[in-house]
Amino acid sequence: MSAAILAIGTEITRGEIVNTNASWLADTLVGLGLEVTAMEAIPDDKAQIVATLRRLSTEHQLILCTGGLGPTTDDMTSECVATLLGVPLVRDAASLEAIRERMARFGRTMATSNEKQADFPQGAQVLENRKGTAPGFGVSIGKARAFFMPGVPREMKTMFTESVSPELSPLVTDAIVQIRVKTFGMPESSVNDRLSGVESEHDVALAYRAHFPEIEVKVVARGADRTATEKRARAAADAVIERLGPDVVYGEGAITFPEAIGELLQAAGLRLGTAESCTGGLVAEVITERGGASAFFDGAIVSYANHVKTSRLGVSKELLAAHGAVSAETARAMAQGALDALGVDVAVATTGIAGPTGGSSEKPVGLVHFAVADHKGVSDRQMRFPGSREQVRKLSAFAVLALLRNVLRNGHDA
Amino acid sequence: MSAAILAIGTEITRGEIVNTNASWLADTLVGLGLEVTAMEAIPDDKAQIVATLRRLSTEHQLILCTGGLGPTTDDMTSECVATLLGVPLVRDAASLEAIRERMARFGRTMATSNEKQADFPQGAQVLENRKGTAPGFGVSIGKARAFFMPGVPREMKTMFTESVSPELSPLVTDAIVQIRVKTFGMPESSVNDRLSGVESEHDVALAYRAHFPEIEVKVVARGADRTATEKRARAAADAVIERLGPDVVYGEGAITFPEAIGELLQAAGLRLGTAESCTGGLVAEVITERGGASAFFDGAIVSYANHVKTSRLGVSKELLAAHGAVSAETARAMAQGALDALGVDVAVATTGIAGPTGGSSEKPVGLVHFAVADHKGVSDRQMRFPGSREQVRKLSAFAVLALLRNVLRNGHDA
Known part of the structure; x- marks a missing residue:
């Protein structure tokens, strides 16, 4: 089973929008046990659309196509498919009515240009669009099955999930079980090294997906028997968790790192505040x-200017003069000051040089001090992060939350 | 001139990463006056890489390829190109030395696997990589010129700009002039409608690029004579600005909306603070x-909990009880309170229901009140934004800055 993903639209080939549909579809297909061996994007050009679909239908068994179903003259996917198949376009009365109803619901009258959205190649399987006006459709091109969906991500995702995905199950005979292990704090290459051998030991596939700065390890098991496959996936995920350790693995599934910390805070009945300089x-x-x-977070004081560090967080002018705004001492004083200022049980603080300018040899760009304070004590860390201003800030935000997680789990540094 | 962009890497065809290189390259090529008629991504598969390059070289005059230049066994672009051209791989001594030096600078020793990054198809033009270890290269495949660059965006962009772009100028005979007009506050379809006719009137092309929630209108003029082309682009950009108006257009070029507001604040010698609830x-x-x-921004008080609105921003309990936290009155009191709390000249405030839960029929999800206060007065607005929590928050942040821009330019509401 080889699948191709095709995006039709000059706005993509001109680089005006990023084709996120392709990666979403590929990731979803992999989860269903299918393999994507080609991703293509082409402009709104009739000859090229016909030729590309013809070529893809000889090379792949499944084609998922997005875009070109709108009401304007640029949108010509249905017409091209009809040409390719040598069949006429036929207007679908039910789709026409659905488009009319949908537009009426939003107080709009249907324009003539919308009518063509109800035209499909004769014999096509019409796919309902619950999130927009353009229905999709499925046809067979030679030995390949092809599905055509709108380019708007929200509409495409709903249509794929509700109407296309069920059609694909006959293509997959095996049961597929996926477990997503969420991590933060270890570079991808080290995660990779630590997990070497897990795939062969447990007969699973591992995939890595970076949502900077988090890394998700996806464990995919595949087999004829569902129960046995689930067991295998679970054993492999447990091995992944054990090898990476609890400081790196913070959860499973859709949970984000901040959500995992929110759960820890709620479990401990603690309310959080932040005091921020470089993270702004x-x-x-x-x-x-x-x-x-709101179940665990009360607020923040962003003390970008030093006078706010002093007036709102009680960081003394003497301390600032002695150690500078970017120092462990200031980070600790900010976190401690935020406890009172925000009336919270635990507070985190960041101060650093996010760049691109403002660094010195002693305090270079990327240097960040952070601290966590509660009524039992204060812990601090310093890091020097690589990368752009955006990356330094994002890494700083996650690093201070990692320190908070460490304090919540293990208490303050001795 | 027809150009193709090819990405090589199973991490892309499996949907583990989004291929942002393709849109960046396409956008950049369009800016150079070249047209991209195909974008493809294929897995790390030798036969497929060779076959795809062969096909693309017969259909296009320019191929820009990213990925597959790394040190691991998955990285086989050089090998595939050598196979396709029927030439041996030749080790480049200068590149080998550059890789060794680069790794030494970061305290690493060169592994054997890195040595192959200095192997190129015989006769290739080697392209220096100033941001990483993998050099790129250029070759001719039949009548097409092909350039191979690393998949890491930062490395690719630098290599393209410094080494590939200068090679492309002979492909373009016309002068190309681009002007980027930056807008916020009008939906793309309305921008489109307002600008209808500008293209034919001024003999330019308009392209839209959405960086949610901003929309950039790119004016592209093309002609044999540079001075005349510049004049034409300028006239068209002026027409765009006039049709959209100063409330929508905030600048030109690379400037962001917050930066434009920073410039206004600096010009007026005013310092800003924020008081935030739903925007967090x-x-x-x-x-x-x-x-x-830091030239114009002092800090923020994020008053997620009501007690912080009271203790830090001086919003009275009576006012909160009478109008609720999500109200024009609270937004105004938050902005006024922030003036003193942060010691600033002007403050903005947001309070609303970002969702996905917490809405009521009276105060639905997406309802946001915002206010701007200075020592002359207060202005407020309310909006009901569509979309996800993320979109509501982003729109809220931009909308309150738009109100600030309006107050800075026109004063408070009468």
């Missing part, structure tokens, strides 16, 4: 990225 | 995203 609000931002943070 | 630090984060914000 990013620590608070990642903590509140997913809903539900 | 995101406003401060976008303001400090680029370096230099």
Whole structure:
């Protein structure tokens, strides 16, 4: 089984938008046990669309195509498929009505240009679009099965999940079990090294997916018997967790690193605040990225200017003068000051040089001090992060949360 | 001139990483006046790499390839190109030495596996890699010129800009002039409608690039004479700016919306602070995203919990009880409170329901109140944003900055 993913749209080949549909579909297909051996993107050009589909249908058994189903003259996927198959376009009354209804619901009247969205190559299997006006369709091109979906990611994902994915199960005979192990704090090459041998030992495949700065290790087991496959996946995931250790592995499944820390805080009945300099609000931002943070997070003081460190966090002018704003002492004082200022049980603080300018030989760009304080004590760390300003800030936010996780699990440094 | 972009790497065809190299290269090529008519990605498979390069070389005059130049056994681009051309791989002494030196600088010794990164198809033009160990190379395949670059975006971009781009100028005879007009606050479809006719009137092409929630309008003029082309581009850009108006257009070139606001603040000699509830630090984060914000930004108080709104921003318990945390009154009180709390000249505030839960029929998910206060007065707005929590928060952060821009330019609401 070899699958191809094709995106149709000049906005992609001109680089105006990034083709995230392709990676989402590939990742999802791999999860279903299918292999993607080609990803292509081509402009809105009739001859090229027909020729590309013809070629792909001789090389692959499955083609997933996105884009070109809209109402404008640029959108010509249905027409091209009809040409390729040598069949006429036929208007589907049910789809026409669904488009009309959907537009009416949003207070719009259907334009003539929308009508063509209900035209499909004769004999096509129509796929409902619950999130937009353009329905999709499925056809056979020679020995290949091809599905055509809208280019809007939200519409495509819903259509794939609800209408295309069920059609693919006959293509896969094996049971597929996936377990996602979430990690932070170890570079991908080291994760890779540590896990060498797990694949052959447990007869699974490991895939790595970086959501910077997190790395997800996906354990994929495949076999005829579901129960045995689940058991194998579980054993392999346990081996992954054991080899990487609890300081690196923070959870399984869809959970994010900040969410995992939120769970620890809630379990301990502790409320969190942040005091931020170089991260400029990013620590608070990642903590509140997913809903539900109000259960453990009270607020933040971003003390970008030194006078705010003094007035709002009680960092003394003497301490700032003696050690500088970027120092372990300032990070500790900021975290301690935030406990009172925000009325919280535990506080984290960051201060550093995110760059691209402002570094010196003594305090280079990328140097960040961070601290965690509660009513039992304070712990601090310093790191020198590589990369751009954006990377330094993101790594700083995650590193201070990693220190918090360490304090919550193991207490303060002795 | 037809160009193809090829990415080699199973991590891409498995959907483990998004192929941002392709869109960056396409966007850059369009800027140089070249047209990309195919984008492909294939796995690390020798037969497929050779076959794909052979096919692309018959269909295109230029091939830009990324990936497969690393030290591991998966990396086989050089070998495949040598096979395709029927030439041996030849070790390049200068590259070998450069790799050794680079690794020594980072305290590493060169492994045997790194040596193959200095092997190139006989006759290839070697391209220096200033950001990593893998050099690139250029060859002719039939009538096509092909350039092979590393898959790491930072390394690829530097190599393309410094070594590949200069090679492409003979392919373009026309002068190309681009002007990027930056906008916020108008949906893409409306921008599109407003600009209808500009292309034909001024003989330019317009391209839209969305960096959510900003939209960049790229004006591209092309002609034999550089001075005339520059004039044409300028006239078209002026027409774009006039049609969209100063409330929507905030700048030209690489400037971001927060940077444009920073420039206004600096010009007025004003220092900014933020008071944030639903945005959870995101406003401060976008303001400090680029370096230099310390010239006008002092800090933020993220008052996620109501007790922080009261204790740190002086929002009275009575006001919170009477109007609720999500109200124009609270937003105004937060902004006014932040003036004193942060010792700043002007403050912005956000409070709303970012979702996905917490909404009611009276105060639905997506409802956000925001305010801007200085020592002359307060202005507020409310919006109901569509979309996910992430989108609501991002739109809120930009909308409050848009209100700030409006106050800085036009003063407070009468």
